[in-house]
Amino acid sequence: MGNVPSAVKHCLSYQQLLREHLWIGDSVAGALDPAQISVLINLHCFQPYVCGFSVSLAGSVACIHWETSQLSGLPEFVKIVEVGPRDGLQNEKVIVPTDIKIEFINRLSQTGLSVIEVTSFVSPRWVPQMADHTEVMKGIHQYPGVRYPVLTPNLQGFHRAVAAGATEISVFGAASESFSKKNINCSIEESMGKFEEVVKSARHMNIPARGYVSCALGCPYEGIITPQKVTEVSKRLYSMGCYEISLGDTIGVGTPGSMKRMLESVMKEIPLGALAVHCHDTYGQALANILTALQMGINVVDSAVSGLGGCPYAKGASGNVATEDLIYMLNGLGLNTGVNLYKVMEAGDFICKAVNKTTNSKVAQASFRA
Amino acid sequence: MAAMTKALPRRLVGLASLRAVSTSSMDALPKRVKIVEVGPRDGLQNEKNIVSTPLKIKLIDMLSEAGLSVIEATSFVSPKWVPQMADHAEVLKGIQKFPGITYPVLTPNLKGFEAAVAAGAKEVAIFGAASELFTKKNINCSMEESFQRFDAILKAAQSANISVRGYVSCVLGCPYEGKISPAKVAEVTKKLYSMGCYEISLGDTIGVGTPGIMKDMLSAVMQEVPPAALAVHCHDTYGQALANTLMALQMGVSVVDSSVAGLGGCPYAQGASGNLATEDLVYMLEGLGIHTGVNLQKLLEAGNFICQALNRKTSSKVAQATCKL
Numbered sequence: 001m002g003n004v005p006s007a008v009k010h011c012l013s014y015q016q017l018l019r020e021h022l023w024i025g026d027s028v029a030g031a032l033d034p035a036q037i038s039v040l041i042n043l044h045c046f047q048p049y050v051c052g053f054s055v056s057l058a059g060s061v062a063c064i065h066w067e068t069s070q071l072s073g074l075p076e077f078v079k080i081v082e083v084g085p086r087d088g089l090q091n092e093k094v095i096v097p098t099d100i101k102i103e104f105i106n107r108l109s110q111t112g113l114s115v116i117e118v119t120s121f122v123s124p125r126w127v128p129q130m131a132d133h134t135e136v137m138k139g140i141h142q143y144p145g146v147r148y149p150v151l152t153p154n155l156q157g158f159h160r161a162v163a164a165g166a167t168e169i170s171v172f173g174a175a176s177e178s179f180s181k182k183n184i185n186c187s188i189e190e191s192m193g194k195f196e197e198v199v200k201s202a203r204h205m206n207i208p209a210r211g212y213v214s215c216a217l218g219c220p221y222e223g224i225i226t227p228q229k230v231t232e233v234s235k236r237l238y239s240m241g242c243y244e245i246s247l248g249d250t251i252g253v254g255t256p257g258s259m260k261r262m263l264e265s266v267m268k269e270i271p272l273g274a275l276a277v278h279c280h281d282t283y284g285q286a287l288a289n290i291l292t293a294l295q296m297g298i299n300v301v302d303s304a305v306s307g308l309g310g311c312p313y314a315k316g317a318s319g320n321v322a323t324e325d326l327i328y329m330l331n332g333l334g335l336n337t338g339v340n341l342y343k344v345m346e347a348g349d350f351i352c353k354a355v356n357k358t359t360n361s362k363v364a365q366a367s368f369r370a
Numbered sequence: 371m372a373a374m375t376k377a378l379p380r381r382l383v384g385l386a387s388l389r390a391v392s393t394s395s396m397d398a399l400p401k402r403v404k405i406v407e408v409g410p411r412d413g414l415q416n417e418k419n420i421v422s423t424p425l426k427i428k429l430i431d432m433l434s435e436a437g438l439s440v441i442e443a444t445s446f447v448s449p450k451w452v453p454q455m456a457d458h459a460e461v462l463k464g465i466q467k468f469p470g471i472t473y474p475v476l477t478p479n480l481k482g483f484e485a486a487v488a489a490g491a492k493e494v495a496i497f498g499a500a501s502e503l504f505t506k507k508n509i510n511c512s513m514e515e516s517f518q519r520f521d522a523i524l525k526a527a528q529s530a531n532i533s534v535r536g537y538v539s540c541v542l543g544c545p546y547e548g549k550i551s552p553a554k555v556a557e558v559t560k561k562l563y564s565m566g567c568y569e570i571s572l573g574d575t576i577g578v579g580t581p582g583i584m585k586d587m588l589s590a591v592m593q594e595v596p597p598a599a600l601a602v603h604c605h606d607t608y609g610q611a612l613a614n615t616l617m618a619l620q621m622g623v624s625v626v627d628s629s630v631a632g633l634g635g636c637p638y639a640q641g642a643s644g645n646l647a648t649e650d651l652v653y654m655l656e657g658l659g660i661h662t663g664v665n666l667q668k669l670l671e672a673g674n675f676i677c678q679a680l681n682r683k684t685s686s687k688v689a690q691a692t693c694k695l
Contacts, residue, residue: 252691255657256616284650284687285657287613291581317691325609332580332610362609366577366642 075299077336086117088308090129091319092355098132100354102139109143111343118148121157137164158198169202171195174214175230178221192236199241211237216247217254220313227265235269244274251313252282256292263296276300279321282311286321306348307360322361400624402661407433411442413633414454416644423457425679427464432672434468437664443473446482459489483523496520499539500555503546524566536567541587542579552590560594569599577607581617588621601625604646607636611646631673632685647686
């Protein structure tokens, strides 16, 4: 227990509190309480004080504020796609050893996350962090009920991924011609040709393929990206067989208005159930943008534990939205995710120590002793 | 783990009402938002390093030049409680008072109010809470006693033609009481409004709120106080501030408090962040086409200035992204 943050030690009694306090017990039994249910379990282990339930643990009171509300019109369940091990680590300078990556993913598998993007079968020349893709894919424990997609930029990568045991793959398009050229060294049209090969092979082998569209709300080279362009690229990927399209605000420049306009356009061509959003928090807009997407019916959201990853286009900037902060918002909205926030924080703490950085998650910052 | 996930109540809601909410709520956003800059007071108050008087004055002057129309300058509270604000009179006298900009100051009691007026204050702010325990711990009296104090200030302010802004703390949760009912918040807000406060700022003091809770709270308050007299003051302790602020805008609130560089920590959560960063707020509002009157570039300069003075990194993501390392 030595390395467990003190706040989390207190959280271990959460189960006990749930059992002891009947209103939570009622909802476990299935009897819905239409009124707001709040459990005050405060992770602010700052000083002893009396709160709703006097639980004293090692001299301080452990509480988490867990409210649910009646915000109507939101999806019942939100699927979180955890991209920390791939998108997150890919943008971290420190190369993480293979065994740490495997341990990290195994921990994430035990949090309730149902989709964890493991690695990228890309050339080590381009992404050194992902050089150990095969070892990681083979080394992780594949928990039942959890899916482990991997990025496969081309047919070669796809075949390697399958040989290593991958059962789901992703392809990465962009809504910007310049970004496509600079990032994967070919035009959008050429990239679609490559992806089509990959996706067709995948479908042939009954392997689901997820499509990403980068620069959905702006491009570091072209600036404004029209919703029509995003729709066009998304439609291409969807019609070639991708079961889900993740719309990425790659440089985090989007705001709720541009998110809404983009989604309105894409939703005319692609069913809601096949869409996801992937928001970067470079300008602090991620959760506001995600809320907008949820209000529009989107119920799949990508995030990275601890907000791993910087932004290669803005030195010093932050990267992905933190899974912990996303879960906090979704929990507060009364939406089911199936994910255990504490376990995610533990996994986040583990990887931050391994990468020697402080977490980008505000929830984690507020919960652990500095 | 299973017990925990089952404990979360399932909300069975239809998707149909979602689209009605989304399209109408976006269209209903205000065209203009007034930003109340609380960095020099709420922000600095929670910073460990004491900032010298000249630097405080320079910060406020820079914020004035950035186009903000309301800048909370200082707090006329006893230096024993808040050492950072010990130089309140000098700061208020020393700043440039630009036309069209107001510089409210906090006045916890009549003595502070009188000192503020003597130092040239034209607008003051009083600080209530929606929690009995928080009131006791924070200002050492009951809620009822606090209203009596405020009443004295409001009467004196009325005589002197000085506007009074009211704050309600702990509107989405209290570090001591936990859950705070929207009805309680509505009651306190109504009281302050009827006593004469022209505007009530509803504060998520420990940043625990999420958009649904914000909506429930505002729904209750708006039944008692007109939306135009309301403001929200969100702390970003759990990263929820901007999403909560967006919800408030969707509900018709058009006044938002924020702090340059996201100054201020949280006394209730060691290591946690504090206020919503003004830069990040302005970024969102500009992206939404909402008029603020603020020059983001000049605001970033002010943020950069105070962070250097405090020897700390900015908490604003916009500042982090735009600053060249």
